[in-house]
Amino acid sequence: MFQIQTLQPTYLPPPFHHQRHRIHAASRPSSTTLAVPLSTSNKNPSIQSLCKKGQLKQAIYLLTHEENPIQHTYELLIRSCAQQKNLSDAFTVHRHLIDNGFDEDPFLATKLIDMYSELDSIQHARKVFDEITNKTIYVWNAIFRSLSLSGYGEEVLSLYRKMNRIGMPSDRFTYTYALKACVVSESRISLLCHGKEIHAHILRHGYEGHVHVMTTLVDMYAKFGCVENASFVFSSMPVKNLVSWSAMIACFSKNGRPFEALELFREMMLESGDMLPNSVTMVSVLQACAAVSALEQGKLIHGYILRNGLDNILPVMSALVTMYARCGDLDLGRNVFNQMEKRDIVSWNSLISSYGIHGLGSEALAVFQEMVQQGMSPSPISFVSVLGACSHSGLVDEGKLIFDSMVKEHGIHPTVEHYACMVDLLGRANRLDEAAKLIADMRDEPGPKVWGALLGSCRIHCNVELAERASRRLFELEPRNAGNYVLLADIYAEAKMWDEVKRVKKLLEARGLQKVSGCSWIEVRRKIYSLKSTDELNPQIEQIHALLVNLSKEMMEKGYVPQTKVVLYDLDAEEKQRIVLGHSEKLAVAFGLINCSKGETIRITKNLRLCEDCHSFTKFISKFANREILVRDINRFHHFKDGECSCRDYW
DNA sequence: ATAGGGTTAG
Known part of the structure; x- marks a missing residue:
């Protein structure tokens, strides 16, 4: 799964003209440095100033003529390569550094790891890590950070175990990266148990009072949907700051508990007068307002946003558009959108789905077209929004055209989510056979969203046979989703198949589930x-x-x-x-x-x-x-x- | 000796 590649030969820098002896930085005779004090002091500032000006090529040219490059010179060059996103220059600097005996310098190793990570070249970062024998905690943490950013959570955890095995003590940074690794993993298996284990390590090593570590812990539980655990950690924190509060509010918002999010926000404002909510806090609070349709509260938040100059921050503005639309006031949402000076894809998607949930399919389509005309490339979510809008208004042909255009015009391959939208669109329009055929033709495995959309449509049009097929798959895929059982029971009830209704209800009870009450x-x-x-x-x-x-x-x-x-x-x-x-x-x-x-x-x-x-x-x-x-x-x-x-x- | 971290929109 995770492979370390060697340096690609095509990227290798040409051999140096002056081959040098490999001298370890620490064992370099001081007389050499003293012999050329002028050249060192003249050239280093100039490499520095070239790096600052972004003239990387010239800086590297000077480097090849530099008699005694020092650590700081390499640090600047490495940073410059990362900023310029230039991998081949990075290799040149890296090679030069090795040839000058800095390959065992842990400080530069962390810089190199960071650099390769920023250049999206995680294999090279890993190679630096593997090859340095002097692995300080900074080096370990750097590779954890890089692997986490690239989504290699399991790799981080495996290295973390190795680190523990060899007796290298963790520090507060190690814990935050290891916790992050649990939630970024691309594989489908949950790393929650690893997170809990790290939680234990944190307590054992006396970090329960460390605000960064504990906030990351709150967020780790939040991302796994373990709201109770997150809340327990949060309340046990002796020191909390704005980020801790925001993380906990986001936890409630993201996990379908908006009332608690709003309650915690209120508590935060009451308890700590010195803590002013920032744009991040506001986004989570706006989501909570949207979830519960708290229009008046949302308006108060909007006022706060204006008074505190948060109204130029895109995530805040998009969240406002969504909040107004979901609270029922489409016009106010549109006003916010119109007043935005800059718009990104998320802002447009907010507006498209706003029209969609209000049943204004043609308007949603028009906004989509306008966006494309303005040169904004639609994202996968844009298609979810616009297809959803078509579905709610019964614009079947328009939706099919959009779906076809995804690959043909925008180079976006439809995901399971898009198929779910299409099944919903066709199914609602009582074109259930077409929907079933679409599912049969899918290349990917249709997930619960797809079958759920089909079952929902069967409910609307009372199609018992197809509903049985869909629910059979759903009961396998998500046996604990009570909604599916209720839908099937509804369909049987409408068909007056009372024995079948009883059977489904028994199944529901046997699995210890309860119908979600209205x-x-x-x-x-x-x-x-x-x-x-x-x-x-x-x-x-x-x-x-x-x-x-x-x-x-x-x-x-x-x-x-x-x-x-x-x-x-x-x-x-x-x-x-x-x-x-x-x-x-x-x-x-x-x-x-x-x-x-x-x-x-x-x-x-x-x-x-x-x-x-x-x-x-x-x-x-x-x-x-x-x-x-x-x-x-x-x-x-x-x-x-x-x-x-x-x-x-x-x- | 130096260096690095947590919350965010559809």
């Missing part, structure tokens, strides 16, 4: 209220239920028919009606009607896909109560107005 939430005056169908905590719950019962009665007179096929129990019609009326989204609608002022759009977010009954119920309400209602489900937005929904019943 939850909806709504922001009222900067506070977020979440509602669950089983929730008796809301003080207004009786008022809410009463309102819903009345509304449904009145609406049924006007033609609303409860869609009870989503209920997974074989119950009588009335019981089923009672169950669907308790869905969390309807509770949130009622809560919004009670607590939001007239004319204000009611904005609701929920953790699952909108069920058909809630969809038709909310359409009715929007007309009946003359209210605009904006609902974000797990996939997209539904904008209800005058009895219609922006998704045109295609979701």
